[in-house]
Amino acid sequence: MEKKMITLNTNQLTPFHQKIKHPLNKQRITVLQINLGRRCNLACNHCHVEASPKRTEELSPKICQQLIELINRFPQIETVDLTGGAPEMNYGFKPLVEAARNIKKEVIVRSNLTIFFETGFEDLPEYFAKNQLRVIASLPCYLEDNVDKQRGKGVYDASIRAIQKLNQLGYGNDPNLILDLVYNPPIPSNENFSLTPNQVSLEKDYQTFLKDNFDIKFDQLFTITNLPIGRVKKYLKHKKLYDSYLQFLESHYNPQTLDYVMCRNQISVDYLGNIYDCDFNQMENITATLPDGKPLTVETLLKMGNLDVINDIKTADYCYGCTAGSGSSCGGSLI
Secondary structure, three states, rough: OOOOHOOHHHHOOOOHHHHHHHHHHHHHHHEEEEOOOOEOOOOOOOOOOOOOOOOOOOOOOHHHHHHHHHHHOOOOEEEEEOOOOOOOOOOHHHHHHHHHHOOOOEEEEEEEEEEHHHOOOOOOHHHHHHHHOOEEEEOOOOOOHHHHHOOOOOOHHHHHHHHHHHOOOOOOOOOOOOOOEEEEEOOOOOOOOOOOOOHHHHHHHHHHHHHHHOOOOEEEEOOOOOOOOOOHHHHHHHHOOOHHHHHHHHHOHHHHHHHHHHHHHHEEEEEEEEEEEEEHHHHHOOOOOOOOOOOHHHHHHHHHHOOOOOEOOOOOHEEEHHOOOOEOOOOOOOO
8 A cells, every 4th residue: 555545534535526527317216225234143244334233223003104105105216125234123124025016116124134043034035036026145255264254153154055045936037036145355454445346247257157166146246345333433433544544435436327326216215214315424413404404304204295305415435435437326336
C-alpha cells in the first residue's frame, strides 16, 4: 500500500453528496424490501444488521397487516424482498410470503441456509419450493475455512447440505426455482484493501468447485462489498481502519453505477414500520422523508395512497461502498 493511503485522515474524504454533485432522485418504486427483525440463529462477523440468537426485535402483527395491505394495494410492487436477521425466524414471514405469492409477485428470501436444520424450521426447503420463492443465500466463499471464519464453525457444511436439499427439490434446474449465492469478502484486517473480484469470473469458479466437489448447481453469484456499518464498522474502528477504508472506497468511486443503485427503485421497511431508502440506511437509522421533512412509515404510505412520495434519496459516506468499482447492491455488481 502506498504511503499516502496510510497517512490520509477523515478531513480528506469528500462527502458523498458533494461527490455526486446533485441530488440522487427516487424512481418509481417496484421493490419492497422488508427487514422482519434481528432474530437469527447465527452471528456473522460481517452482518450489518448485527443479528444474533440473542436479539429479540421482530415484526409485530399490526405492522405485518399493514405490509400485507401495502402489497395488495399497489400493483407496481413487482418484488417483495424478505430479509433479517434470518427472515424465516421472525414473525410475519409466511403471511407475507403467501400474501405476495397469492397475487403473483416475486418473493425473495435472503436465507442463511443453516436455518433449515434448526428445530421447527425443517419444512422450509419444501415451503420455498411450493411457493416458488427465489432464494438468495449467503455463501461468502466456496472454501470451507473462509466461510467458517466469517460465519461460525460448521456453517459451511450445513450450507452445502442445505443447497443439496434445494437442488433435490429442483432449485438450480427449474426456471421457476431460482437459487442465487452471495459472495462477500473477508473484513480487511490491514490497509491492503481490495474491491470484490469480478462477478462473472468468480461465478465460474464457484460453479466449477461446487459442481466438482458436491454436485451442486445454482443460478447466479452476486458479489457484495462490505459496507462500513454494523459489525464491520465496529471492527474497522477497533482496528483503526475505518477512515482509510472509506477513503479507499472513495478512490474507486464510479459514477456509472449511480443509475443502477438499488435505492433508486426500492423502499426498505423495518420491523417497526419505518421507511428507508435502503437496508443500509435502515441500519444507520436514516429514515426516508417527505419533501417537508416528515419521516415516512407504512401507515403514512397507506393514508396517502401513493408509494412514490420520496423525491431525493438520503445518502451518506458509506454509499461509496455501493458505487466503488463495478458497484454493489443486494443483486450483486451493478455494471
